[in-house]
Amino acid sequence: MTNDRKFFLFTVIIFLFLGFHEPVLAQTTDVQKGQASWYGSKYHGRKTSSGERYNKNHMTAAHQTLPFGTKVKVTNLDNQESVIVRINDRGPFVGNRIIDVSEVAARKLDFHREGIGQVKVEVLELPGDYNPANAGFYTIQTGSYFDLEHAQTLSQRLKAFDKHLPVELQEQQLGNKKVLRIRAGRFENRQQAQAFNDLLKEEGLQGLVKEA
Template identity: 65%
Template sequence: MIYNRKCILLTVIIFLFIGIGQVTLAQDNTQTQTGAASWYGSKYHGRKTSSGERYNKNDMTAAHNTLPFGTKVKVTNLANNESVIVRINDRGPYVGKRIIDVSEVAARKLDMHGAGVANVKVEVIELDGKAIAAGDPIRPNLFTIQQGAFTSEEMALEQTKKLKAFDKNLQVELKAEKIEGKKVHQVRIGTFESRQHAEAFNELLKEEGLEGLVRES
């Protein structure tokens, strides 16, 4: 049982780190993606999005799995060349290989409301309030697991040893920061391309009492 769990754990680690490398490379090389887009409307109207905002089907917004919240992108329907500019404020889509979920009003302007899905081009035009020039690198939001914060460096190192004993291939970072004038040693685990991956890995750590808090890295 322990051997099987270790094998699964190692497979997850390898998959996550390979996946991170591929996503980062793709975003660094270009600000443009092409693929399937879908939309979401009345069913989700008023619900809280991943950014904490309430979804409004009449706002020009969209969900994307890696771009930072607040990023503005131009979405072009490749079938009719209709374009809209939307702001990323949610995560998704989680169906197949779709690359973006646009709001209902954006879907209508793209003339994809009836079809439900369209082949689109997504171009990043503004990041963190700044216009993006061609060739500028775009990095997705990455996540880590903060396993603990200690005023004692010795205790932090001891926790790091426990994590390495759990799995020697685990990426563990010890980072010192000043919080309210006091030096605090944070123990962070891994770098994940999505919150979902980090949460899944945190569940594995929970079995050993080593879970932490998932946060953006």
């Protein structure tokens, strides 16, 4: 590794430690009331902030702070129609709107023609790997394994690459099996996480940058 690379790695590590002491908690208020909007054909097929492709026919939505994968119940306060959507995008960023639902969800809520509606948003389920202490940060998911030995081996390689790198081994239930997910680092923004992921790539240890 060149001296420039070492200096860059050292700088990223400093950013890592700066993030440990003042965690920013996500706003996971159980109930919100406010204005909702929707987005449709113009964005159909485009990548969302979570990396998924937006599908106007799927029951999804954008929210400014809720973790990706959160399931919420959205109720139109004018007619009491409600739907359950999954958060997979960021937004809306217009006025004081609190959620941006897919086109099909807007039709079911019956505010598609108006474009906006007054709604209540209730959090039903947070993603299984959500940790409120990590909210507002980014991490690198470097692998998913069913075998504990393989997961531990990769965790050790990551720690050997950088002894200061936080490495977390999470266990989740997937059907009848348990899956082990490895997450490395705790970065203040996506750019820092991606820069560190580029360094991991040189050692064949790269993963996917995700919101923690």
